[in-house]
Amino acid sequence: MELDAIGKAIMQYHLVPLVHQANMGLEVTMQRVNGQGNLSVNAHPQVFGDNQRNRQLRQGFSATQLKFSTPAMRDLSALMAYLNGLNTAARRALKPDDYLWPLSSTPVLPADLTTIPLADVDAVSFKRRQQQAKKYDVQKLMTTGAHVNLSFNEQIFTRLYAETFHQQYHSYVEFRNAVYLKVAQGFVRMDWLIQYLFGATPNLSVTDTERPQRSSVHNRAARYSQVAGDYTAIDRYVTKLEAAVHDGQLLSVNDFDGPVRLRSTGQLTTLTRQGVYYLEYRGLDLDPTSPVGVDQNAVAFMRLLASYFVMMPALPTAMVTKVNEQAGQLSRQVTAENPTTASVQAEPAAQVLDALADFAKTYGLPNEDIVLLEQLKQRVTDPKKTVSAQVAMQESALTWAMSQAQTYQAAALERPFELPGFTSLDISSQLLVQQALTRGIKTSVIDADANILRLTQQGQSQLVVAGSGTDLNPQALTSILPHKAAAKQVLTEHGVQVPASQTYHSANQLIDDYDRYVQAGGIVLKAADHAHQVAVFRIMPERQLFEQVVHQLFEQNHSVMAEEVVVASSYRFLVIDGHVQAIVERLPANIVGDGRSTVQTLLDRKNERVLRGTAFKYPQSSLRLGTIERYRLESYNLTLDSVVGRGTQILLREDATFGNGSDVLDATDDMDTSYVQAVEKLVSELGLSVAGVDVMIPNLYAELVPEHPEMAVYVGIHAAPFLYPHCFPMFGEAQPVTGALLDALFK
Known part of the structure; x- marks a missing residue:
């Protein structure tokens, strides 16, 4: 089919890439259920807050419905990544006995539907829910699904209107409305095909035993509102919905349940004047084969259809109503078919997909769209490849759905330090x-x-x-603190105890002072401008090893700080908004013998723990066997094959940083308040709101007194401290530090 005037102008001004990069947003609703597939009895998680403030995670019609909403994005991969992160974050906030139901079909509902808890956000919304429950079929209100919000880059409209269409249309808004209207008409016409390709609800309820359908939820008969939209013109669309409310067919225009909604920034009454800003397609079942309930292919297909409709001729206004009625009949026919059998519309479906493939090839759309169409065509030739057929072929849909729900929940909790x-x-x-x-x-x-x-x-x-x-x-100050010498000078100026130190700019300079440090009884070596490169020797090693460590440090750094050894335990205080929110103690990398296992086995066993891995990629860093660690083993007269006595602790290092295998223990509630007050005072004087302060303390229970400043020696301060050690200590309680930071940022 030949392009219309808009399509030709898009080609003329090379706007096809912009058209195809439509902004897509997703609204996905799921049910919270228990392990048996019944509605959850747990309250909506408090961490989500209320519906007015949290538009990303909020309640739906019932208190058990959870609605996920993403921002609109051009990049589909980024969009799905956002939804994945949002879904995982929500799962981690659920009670241990809560799961997210993966189907649009309702889970096991109570025999008395009036006992279903309605969303109780505020008095007005609760009253509205009560009215809905009286007017509509509650079971249909309890189905779930995904809505796709689509908008085009405003640059397309401004360029086309200014260059070509300012004479054909009375206003810019009228032109933009015309484009959105013909896309909406296209989605209505193709609803039957979308339902065939992505339908996933053989039954309205998971407990139904009736003949399966391709989409029981998006069959017209299953919609709680039977009002059909008028897509012949924007003003007629508005008038039709307002009349439905006036006649009592709808409680409000928000209850319109058609496949496509025209959306603006204001109320429906302003749609004609302000114009359409995006379209909302409401016809996607949840995809139970995806933890987020949405197949990226479905979103990509919707975007491809939109590109096609923008550039192809719109229907003559006189034909729209009749064609939409025929489209409605097609949708009812296709959704009612047995999903495991061939559709009577298989041939037209294949023809549409072929036409889209020709369009994509002719007008230079990405090759991934052509590949997508080839994959979708397999669902036409083999209906058992559709999701609805996969669900219908399960021996027990309830058992299978709960298995999916439990699998997805377990996967979300498996690596709590990573956010998909x-x-x-x-x-x-x-x-x-x-x-x-x-x-x-x-x-x-x-x-x-x-x-x-x-x-x-x-x-x-x-x-x-x-x-x-x-x-x-x-x-x-944020720029200064990463430099250790400057940070130490800042600390000194504020009257706190710091270890004596000297900065060296060459390896030979430092090595020449070896004998001096032998007499001093030990040394701490720190990369002057690198936070994580530290080596501590409480007893000076042989000169050869010392030279080796020094050269290794200077291979990656221009300067190295040599510091006196402070014999005490290492603590990191995390200060947010002027208050110490968490404290961890860091124990040097170590293994503890059991009387039977070798050193190598003890190392492997500790490194196999879920939270241990590559430094700064995992909450707890793996134990490594580098130059210092091997030296420490030799000092114990141990090899990797040696068996370590039961309860014997072997220190593999004498320094304790987050990146060298140290054990992290929460000490928030154990630390004497005098140290907390001292740290808060220092941070306040520095003018920092967020800080990590490293302090060496011999006894965290003993009160800090002015006469003995050596009871708290400050060895570092950071303006962008790590949050994760406080969230995943090896021992002790995790502290809610991320929430504290967000509280400070969004007061």
Whole structure:
């Protein structure tokens, strides 16, 4: 088919890529159920807050319905990543006996539907839910699914209107409305094909034993509202819905349950004047083969259809009503078919997919769309490849659905330090994103490599770097603190105890002072501008090993700080908004013998723990056998094959940082308050709102007194401290530090 005037103009001005990069957003509703597939009796998770503040995770018609809403995005991979992160974050906030029902078919509902708990957000919305429950079929209100919100780049409309269509249309809004209207008409016409390809509900309820259908939920008879939309013109669409409300067919225009809604930034009454800003397609069943309930292929297909409809001729207005009626008949026919058998519309379905493939090839759409169409065509030739058929062929849909729900829930909890969709970020950033998503804070990844995020809620926006670096801290001090010598000078100026030190700019300089450090009784070596490269020797090693370690440090650094050894335990205080929120103790990398296992076995066993792995990729770093670790083993007269006595602790290092295999213990409730007050005072004087403070303390229970400043020796301060050690200590309680940071950012 030949392009219409709009399609030709799009080709003329090379706007096809912009058309195909439509903004897509998703609204996915799922049910919370228990392990038997009954509605959950647990309350809506408090961490999600209320529906007004949290637009990403909110209740639906019932208190058990959970609605996920993503921002609109051009990149489908990024969109699905966001939904994946949102879904996982929500799962981790559920009670242990809660699961997310993977089907649009209702789970096991109570015999008395009036006992279903309605969403009780506020008095007005609760009254509306009560009215809905009286007017409509509650079972149909309890079905779930996915809505696709689609909008085009505004640049397309402005360019086409300014260059070509300002003479054919009275206004810019009228032109934009015309484009959205013909796309809406196209979606209505193709609803039957979408239902065939992506339908996934053989029965309206999972307990039904009636003959299966392709989509029991999106069959017209299963919609709680039978009002059909008028898509002949924008004003007629508005008038039809307003009349339905006036006649009592709908409680409000928001109850219109047709396959496509025309959406604006205001109320329905302003649609004609303000114009359509996006379309909402409401006809996707949940895909139970995906943990998020949506197949990316379905979203990609919707975008491809939209591109096609934009560029192809619209129906003559006089034909729209008749064609839509025929489309409705087709949808009723296709959705009512047995999903495991061939459709009577198989040939037309194949023809439509072929036409779309020709369109994609002719007008230079990405090859991935052509591959997608080939895959979807297999569902036409073999109906058993459709999702609905896969569900229908299960011996027990309830058993299978619960198995899927439990599998997805277990997968979400398996690696709690990783957030699917955001794994390119560091751990602290992932944990912050998870908490932000659950609170309804929109999260944008500005630069994954640099771990830069933008968090936005109700018009307020904050940039965060590396999980905790924010504008809450003064920029100058934030720039200074990564440099150890400068940081130590800052600490000294504020009157706290710091270890004596000297900075060296060449390996030979430091090695020449070897004898001096032997007499001093030990040394701490730190890369001057690198936070994680540290080596501690409480007793100086032989010169050869010392030279080896020094050369290794200078291979990666321009300068190295040599510091006196402080014999005490190492603690990290995390300060947020002026208060110590968490404290962890760091024990040097070690193994503890059981009297039977070799050193190698003890190392392997400890490294096999779920939370241990590559440093800064896992909450607890693996134990490694480098130069220092092997030296320590030799000092114990041990080899990898040696058996370590029961209860004997072997220290593999004498320094304890987050990246060298140390054990992290929560000490928040154990630390004497005098140290907490001292740290808070220091951070306040520095003008920092967020800080990590490293302090060596011999006895955390003994009160810090001014006469003995050596009871607290400050060895480091950080303006963008790690959050994850406090969330995943090896021993003790996890502390809610990500929530505390978000509280500070969004007061």
